[in-house]
Amino acid sequence: MSLVLQGLALGVLTGGLYALLASGLSLYFGVMRVVMVAHPAFLFLAAYLTYTVHTTLGVDPFLALPVIVPLFFGLGVAVQRLLIARLAPDNLAMMSVLLTFGIALTIEGLLGTFYTGSYKSVSMEYATRSLTIGGVHLPYDKIIAFGVAALTLAVLFAVLVKSRFGQALRATIQHREAARLVGVPTERVAGYGFGVGLATAAVGGTVLALITPFFPASHWVWIGKLMAVIVVGGLGSVAGAALAAVVLGMVEGVVLVTVDATWATMMFYVFLFLTLLVRPQGFFGGRLAHRF
């Protein structure tokens, strides 16, 4: 029983990171109806940048954030304005997958060229210690990762709900044409939406660098998992993605300690197919997902 609790606890901590990343993915889909396969590749780009900052300057990895986050925001805007916006609208969903797939390969190749194919990791003083509550061990690095992810998500939701930009963004997600009619500059908003999405990848990458070693091809594993999360949550629903991420993270954690790693990863796909059979629009997606 304590083993299951332990798995559950670890699952929740990992689920926080999934939630942050999946909400970024959902955002892209919301504003542009684009499945951004390159999201995990950018995640690892951020992890490598953090690694460089940490090893060359010797500073705390989190000090890299003020540089990487604005950089990634700019990159996101550029990707949307220079690449995605150029695609013909008639088969956007499919073509954007291929486009971002190409971007992912490009990033992986560049990372491999500059950093070689071997594992890198950022290992902090607290990396091997953990907090023990009632027989359940919570590693400090994972607690920090969860905290940062949760904080970033909270800020993201606050921006979406409270700010004018957030309102414009949500209007664009809900109905692009109508938003444009009432004076929302949807093109620019979509660009910023991408910027915010990539900014979540920047934060996620820094956090990821703290908790696991990584190498250039690591992003493939994440593509499948995150895609499953956003389908289960409902394409385009940021809150749905975040919730589904935590739930799937917990399922993964429990299966990891009770069965094995193969079945744990398989659970993501099992849930994906179940969702498609039972409720193709996802559990929080509403009307958006069905059509796309």
Added chain:
Amino acid sequence: MHTVSRVLPLLLAALAIAYPWAVPNYYLVYAGALTVMYAAMSTSWNLLGGFTGYVSLGHSAFFGLGAYGTGLLVVRLGVPWAVALLVSALLVTVFAVGVGIAAVRVRGASFVIVSLALVSMMNLVVQGWRSLTGGSTGLQVPSPFPGLHRGQTHIVFFYLFLALLALALLSWWYVSRSRFGAGLRAIREDEDKAESLGVPTAAYKVAAFALSALFVALAGGLYALWFGSLDPIFVFSILIASFMVLMSLLGGVRHLYGPLLGALIVAPAGEYFLIALGETQIHLTATGLVLVLVVLFMPDGILARFTRRRAGPSIPDESAGQRLQGVTR
């Protein structure tokens, strides 16, 4: 123009048949067989992608299943290789029908996600089911032609893949002229309208999905017999699937010879990149950039761009309305 489109296939066929004898060493026969294999696979991918516009990044799942199916039948049950090849391809087709029923319920982005998930799932299953498949140790398939030496085996498989390519091309050509093909094209243009006009869209999509899987599975089975060593993480690779997509797009998804042309460009270029730039992973970047450029600037492919008129059979540019008339008539 008309003559060209008639002579071109004959010319190509003659060149292809002569190829293994015209090259100076067996490595080039081997590379040629790989290229023809890719051409056959991307042509069969195009049975789905070209007609319906559904982009599948999951066809390496069928490739891998075809390969493992054939390999397992030969190794575990001692079935003759030709029988194993056909039985395994048929089983994969049945499986594809099942997957298709779930997958084509969703469109666009969700479909791509499902196809991606399929590859990862199959990889997990085959890698995890150690007692049956050998898991990470891999599966060693005996050569079907023990009497031939390696170079001769390459030549035999070159022709087998060539036959498969011909079969895939013929099927595409046949579908493009059929009522079934017209229905699929209507799905590409406007799925809802097609459905409301009485095209059985779901059944058509599943049929196209399964047909396309059949030829890819055959290619996988031949690969297993030819190559002899199967390893789950390399057979169920998203890269193989993305090559099928890249080749088709580059050549032109609306043209019979589009994927073939794409394969003739991408496969040798890939070999070249690896040998010339093989010291680093920059070859991945090269592949990625080519894909980005094709998607951005040549989404209709080379054939559409450089031939004013049609080179060989293709899907004509007509309005959705005309096409729907064609189906419902």
Added chain:
Amino acid sequence: MARVRKGLTIISICALALTACAKTDEPGAAQPPGQQRGPVRIGISLPLTGDFSEPGKGIQEGYQVWADRVNAKGGLLGRKVELIFRDDASDPNRVSSDYESLITQDKVDLVFGPFSSRLVIPAAKVAESYGMLFVEPAGAAAEVFEQGFKRLFYAAPAIASDHYNYLADYLTKLPPGKRPKTAAYASLDDPFAQGTAYGLRDKLAAAGVKTVVDEVYPPETTDFAPIAAKIAAAKPDVVVGGTQFEDSVGLVRALQELKVQPKLAAFSTGPTLAEFPAAVKGAAEHILSPVGWSATATFTGNQELVKRYKELFGGDANEDAANGYTVGQIVEAAVTAVKCVDPTKECQDKLAQHIGQATFDTVVGPLSFDDKGRPEQAHMIQQYVDGKIEIVLPEQAKTADLVYPKRPW
């Protein structure tokens, strides 16, 4: 009509091509024997990128040190040695096409093996079917030797499942009161890494040590906390990792996080690499590992390897580099003994036959092979004692006593 004529032209060209370009069946036959005065070219495919790139680089450096040494002594049979490397990107399709092109297009005189048991079998198939000798530095999994290869030899002391033999002996001979009762095994899903752990598992289980956890994780695993949680719940006396490098570090970190304190911890490969102690930050103390090579050993050529490696590449040589060097030493000795080095079947057969029955002095000690190409010696066991790598088993080679039970990490 024009079409028919064109077709006829093509057919006649094809017919010409048929007769003119008939390929030779044997890789070496294209070269007349008299023309072999250039360098001896050796073709090698290695994973320089991708999952296995780290050990791939070590082996490449080992090969390079060997070539450097041979050329300094005047080469093989008076000919300089030239190494041709190809990157297989850790992909078996690539590995086959690399050897295919090295043998039939570049017409190399010899081939050396690639890295990883996963890539050795496809590579060896190509070499075998062209009749080339295939001495390899890394295919230690049992399956490699069950494919009926006649020209394959593994240039290291023992195959994977025998790596822990000395440790198994030591543990089973402990007095019953001190002997561990339970053991947990976590292993990478890889024929080599798993082979090492399962070799020990089977021997300990036979001696009555209960297996309480037996976990296999896929290569892409980066989070080891759940595996450590399972081990923590079982509270084993012994923890064994069938690992490469990254996962050994990840496992040690996760075991610390989950406060697992076994009496004995053994990991394959990882702890033998120079980066290990820094990566696990002081937790290395008393960790055991099987090792086929030692930097301090005085076997033939070993000090030369260590010194020259440092001059060429800066750091310290590791076991991968030593294995690459060993391949070179074996082939060099065979070439000198049978006095031929060319890709013809006769020469390659003579080389293979010689290697099959002779004993070779190498940097990992004297090596000989059984009829399937398996080496017949054994791995030593190393342990970190007071922060230094010491050989603790076997008795006759030891530099320090084995510490058991280990200090908490």
